[in-house]
Amino acid sequence: MIFLVVAIYIGIGFFGSRSLVKKKCWREASAFLVLLSFGFALIILQTLDIKIPSPGNGVKLFVEKVLHLGYK
Amino acid sequence: MKLEKGVISSSQLISLIGIFIQGSIFSTVFVFEITPKDAWLVSLTSLAMFVPFAWAYVKLMQMFPGKNLIQINDIVFGRYLGKSISVLYILFIIVLAATNLGVICDSIAGLFMVETPIIALAIMLAFACAWAVRNGIETIARISLIFLTIVSISVLLSLLLIASKIDMNNLLPVLDISLIDFIQVNHISLTAFFGGIFVFMMVIPYMDNIKKGTKSVFMGLIIGVATMLACSVMISGVLGNVAIIANSPLISATRQVEVSKVLTRMDFIVVGILVLSVFMKIALIYYTAALSISQLLNLQTYKPIVIPVGIILVGLVIPMFDNPTVRSEIGMNTWPFFASIFEFLLPAVTLLVALIRRLPQKQGEKC
Numbered sequence: 001m002i003f004l005v006v007a008i009y010i011g012i013g014f015f016g017s018r019s020l021v022k023k024k025c026w027r028e029a030s031a032f033l034v035l036l037s038f039g040f041a042l043i044i045l046q047t048l049d050i051k052i053p054s055p056g057n058g059v060k061l062f063v064e065k066v067l068h069l070g071y072k
Numbered sequence: 073m074k075l076e077k078g079v080i081s082s083s084q085l086i087s088l089i090g091i092f093i094q095g096s097i098f099s100t101v102f103v104f105e106i107t108p109k110d111a112w113l114v115s116l117t118s119l120a121m122f123v124p125f126a127w128a129y130v131k132l133m134q135m136f137p138g139k140n141l142i143q144i145n146d147i148v149f150g151r152y153l154g155k156s157i158s159v160l161y162i163l164f165i166i167v168l169a170a171t172n173l174g175v176i177c178d179s180i181a182g183l184f185m186v187e188t189p190i191i192a193l194a195i196m197l198a199f200a201c202a203w204a205v206r207n208g209i210e211t212i213a214r215i216s217l218i219f220l221t222i223v224s225i226s227v228l229l230s231l232l233l234i235a236s237k238i239d240m241n242n243l244l245p246v247l248d249i250s251l252i253d254f255i256q257v258n259h260i261s262l263t264a265f266f267g268g269i270f271v272f273m274m275v276i277p278y279m280d281n282i283k284k285g286t287k288s289v290f291m292g293l294i295i296g297v298a299t300m301l302a303c304s305v306m307i308s309g310v311l312g313n314v315a316i317i318a319n320s321p322l323i324s325a326t327r328q329v330e331v332s333k334v335l336t337r338m339d340f341i342v343v344g345i346l347v348l349s350v351f352m353k354i355a356l357i358y359y360t361a362a363l364s365i366s367q368l369l370n371l372q373t374y375k376p377i378v379i380p381v382g383i384i385l386v387g388l389v390i391p392m393f394d395n396p397t398v399r400s401e402i403g404m405n406t407w408p409f410f411a412s413i414f415e416f417l418l419p420a421v422t423l424l425v426a427l428i429r430r431l432p433q434k435q436g437e438k439c
Contacts, residue, residue: 035380042387056393063406
């Protein structure tokens with residue numbers, strides 16, 4: 001499974017950045033690769049069964065422990 | 073440089089806002105858990121509460137014509153604070169998109185496609201949305217009119233088919249809930265159904281005539297609320313207090329349709345509503361996420377980052393909430409406060425600071 005994810009990442013990364021590099025749109029190419037790497041890092045971690053901190057629980061902690069708000 | 077070359081008309085903005093609110097129909101489950109009898113009333117009271125905020129969004133857009141939310145943050149708060157606020161907005165928009173994507177995939181997987189992994193549904197829906205987003209706001213706006221018509225007709229059709237099973241006594245007594253519950257349910261309704269409209273602060277600058285913005289926003293809101301009102305009456309009238317325990321009240325209500333023992337199990341109509349309206353809602357939030365990131369990074373176009381943003385959304389679907397119970401608990405108790413920061417507090421503060429600093433006039437004087 002992990003090899004499939006990595007292969008898809010390389011494929012999207014190569015075909016997506018190729019035209020940007022040809023046009024010398026370096027800023028766009030960097031943004032594309034950084035965001036793509038972040039997205040695939042999320043997916044690879046889940047493929048490896050590594051638990052990612054839940055943003056939903058982050059929201060809950062922020063509202064309840066920092067803002068001291070919440071119903072019930 | 074403008075990131076989006078497309079232009080939308082005022083009627084297209086109406087249909088975009090209408091379908092965006094229709095995309096929230098499935099969040100009514102939170103409202104029914106608290107008050108199954110007064111859900112119809114909550115649609116109206118929360119709309120009334122939302123009107124000043126909708127006016128504030130449009131006023132901001134009209135004060136800075138052609139500028140989107142990220143650009144306005146830079147102008148109003150300065151380069152560094154403005155960019156910091158924009159980063160928070162972007163994180164919130166991504167969380168909002170991933171939450172909506174997760175909710176729809178979870179609903180489909182839980183009710184109809186029980187053997188299908190949620191991630192597979194998320195990838196398919198995100199791919200369809202990415203396609204729409206890459207084609208630009210003009211394309212999204214054009215399909216929104218078609219989808220708005222289909223969803224509105226489907227809701228009307230469901231209402232007609234189930235009319236004989238609606239017991240208006242299920243809607244009585246009116247306001248038989250505590251004040252705190254009424255406040256909570258209105259707060260949920262405000263943030264889950266209407267507050268998301270703030271993403272249109274990235275879309276309104278691309279209107280051909282921004283002066284018609286106020287009228288379009290309010291027309292769109294009325295269409296969206298009319299649909300929600302019809303659904304609320306249908307659910308409350310058919311299910312009564314059973315709506316509290318229904319996983320998806322609208323689907324449970326339409327399953328009761330039985331016309332001459334021929335037309336039964338009409339829940340496919342609801343699934344149609346679900347898929348079309350939520351697709352449009354996610355596509356719009358996804359579009360604003362891609363556009364906001366591009367604006368923040370000062371890119372020439374948003375198109376290269378559409379696919380990476382989609383992959384981030386898919387990657388966040390599973391870890392977003394531990395399970396549907398936690399999601400429901402967060403959605404009812406803490407999410408309204410969190411969403412209020414971005415949907416109401418920050419836009420109101422931005423408008424206030426812009427008015428105090430007399431920013432548009434100041435900029436005009438400088439030129």
